[in-house]
Amino acid sequence: MLELSMHILDIAQNSLAAGSTRVEIRIWENLPEDLLVIEVKDNGRGIPGEMLSRVMDPFVTSRTTRPVGLGLSLLKEAAERCEGCLEVHSEEGRGTKVVARFRLDHFDRAPLGDMGATMGILISGNPEVDFLYEHQVDGQTYGLETGEMRKILGPIGLDDPSVLRFVQQDIQTGLKKIGAATFPKIMEVLR
Amino acid sequence: MKLKDLAERLGWELKTRNVPLEAEVQTGYSSDLLSDVLANSIEGDLWVTRQTHLNIVAIAVMRDLSGILLANGAEPDPDTLEKAAEKMVPIFRTTLPTFEVVGRLYQLGVTGAR
Numbered sequence: 410m411l412e413l414s415m416h417i418l419d420i421a422q423n424s425l426a427a428g429s430t431r432v433e434i435r436i437w438e439n440l441p442e443d444l445l446v447i448e449v450k451d452n453g454r455g456i457p458g459e460m461l462s463r464v465m466d467p468f469v470t471s472r473t474t475r476p477v478g479l480g481l482s483l484l485k486e487a488a489e490r491c492e493g494c495l496e497v498h499s500e501e502g503r504g505t506k507v508v509a510r511f512r513l514d515h516f517d518r519a520p521l522g523d524m525g526a527t528m529g530i531l532i533s534g535n536p537e538v539d540f541l542y543e544h545q546v547d548g549q550t551y552g553l554e555t556g557e558m559r560k561i562l563g564p565i566g567l568d569d570p571s572v573l574r575f576v577q578q579d580i581q582t583g584l585k586k587i588g589a590a591t592f593p594k595i596m597e598v599l600r
Numbered sequence: 601m602k603l604k605d606l607a608e609r610l611g612w613e614l615k616t617r618n619v620p621l622e623a624e625v626q627t628g629y630s631s632d633l634l635s636d637v638l639a640n641s642i643e644g645d646l647w648v649t650r651q652t653h654l655n656i657v658a659i660a661v662m663r664d665l666s667g668i669l670l671a672n673g674a675e676p677d678p679d680t681l682e683k684a685a686e687k688m689v690p691i692f693r694t695t696l697p698t699f700e701v702v703g704r705l706y707q708l709g710v711t712g713a714r
Contacts, residue, residue, distance in 0.1 A: 411651070490633075516634035520653040598658040599683050 410483060412522025413447065413511075419480035420449045420507050421531055427453030427505065431539040432531070436521075438513060438546045440593055445493075445511040445518070456499040464497055484509050491515030514594040521590035525577035528553065532576055536567035542580070544589055551583035601625060601708055603646070603667055603690060610704055612669060612692035615676055619690045623666040628710045630702055634659055641665060642714060646705070648698055650674040660689045667691065671698040 410416050417434060424432045429451035437446040456464060467482035484507070485495040493511040511518050528542050532555055543552045553576065555567055565572065584590060604621035607614060614621075629641040630648040634655055637647060643664040649656065650672050657680055660668055667690035670676060676684070676691055684691050694701050 411653075516638060516655060516659070520655070592655060592658075595655055595658050598661055599654070599687065 410487065411519060413487075413519050414522030414524050414527040416480065416484045416487060416509070416519075417447060417449065417524070418527045418530065420484060421451075421527075423480060424449065424451035424453050424505065425531075425535055425538065427451065427455070429453035429504065429538065431541075433541040434528075434543070435541075436524075436544045436589075438544075438589060438591070440513065440547050443513045443594075445513040447509045447511075448506065450504065450506040452504040455501040455503055455505055456497070457501055461497065461499055465495065481507070487511075487519055491518040493518075514592050516595065518592070520592075521584075524584065525580035528580055529573045529576045533568045533570075533573045544584060544587065546587045546589050546591075549587040551580075551587050551589070553579060553583070601710070606646075606705070606708060606710070607692055609708065610694065610701065612694045615670075615681055615691040615693055616684045616689065618685065619688050621667075621690055625666050625710055627713055628702070628705055629712065630698055638663065640714075646710065648702055648705075650698065652676045652680060654680045654683055656680065657683045657687055657689050660684075661687050665689070669694060669701065671696060671701055 421432050431452050433450045435448040465482050465485045467479055488495050488509045488511055491512045492515060496508045499505040532540055540555045603623045603625050606625060625646050627644060628646040629637060631637050632649050632651050637659050641647060641663045645665050646667050646669060647665050648669045648671055650670060652674050656668055670693045673695040
């Protein structure tokens with residue numbers, strides 16, 4: 410996958426397949442520590458202990474563990490390619506937390522991609538699920554929560570096309586404002 | 601062969617306007633792993649890839665590449681084009697897959713000699 414937003418979409422779809430009613434997506438960009446962290450946390454049915462050790466094995470997961478798919482092993486590879494790592498924490502019946510760490514300024518780190526489109530697809534395709542998206546860049550935060558949106562929208566559903574447009578635009582302008590999705594040192598070459 | 605002649609012969613679409621295309625291209629490199637290109641490309645290489653984000657321009661500048669050819673119909677990101685124009689890095693696009701286009705370049709005398 411060429412963009413992190415595609416990985417995030419994939420992992421969040423695992424969460425939905427596991428029956429989650431709430432999915433929290435958090436991204437931290439830490440410039441001083443040259444670190445980018447992605448966390449996807451859900452309240453789905455979780456992964457049984459004996460399966461948890463195998464979820465990142467592409468040969469096992471693609472065949473036997475249907476709800477998990479190939480996504481985790483691809484994300485693991487993407488993280489390790491740029492000196493990062495992947496952790497999966499899960500408790501049966503409680504939920505799963507996937508944490509991927511990347512070196513922020515690594516040439517082989519995939520760019521963030523279109524988080525507006527990813528969140529738009531997730532929210533409008535699953536209007537009954539609660540989504541949280543929080544993105545932090547050195548202490549500055551952008552956030553979007555469907556619970557709050559529902560209160561404001563009233564009778565308009567989260568699957569209304571106008572909501573999809575709002576989500577995409579709000580995320581794009583919000584991320585720009587906090588200076589997200591950068592490769593600060595690499596960009597110095599282009600000054 | 602000159603960059604502009606290669607582009608014309610092989611029917612590539614030029615994505616960056618107002619950049620010089622007179623460079624004589626003798627060698628090329630193909631990879632989608634940016635660190636690999638940084639390590640193994642040489643000055644003057646034409647780089648064939650399907651990565652489209654801004655960092656490809658940084659690589660081209662750092663390695664003094666003659667240009668970037670996006671294979672498989674990949675479209676460059678808008679900020680990639682903007683920076684490429686500013687840094688005078690020619691970016692082309694072809695609908696052919698990498699393997700095909702590299703084969704055609706080889707037939708026209710562009711090799712991977714290091």
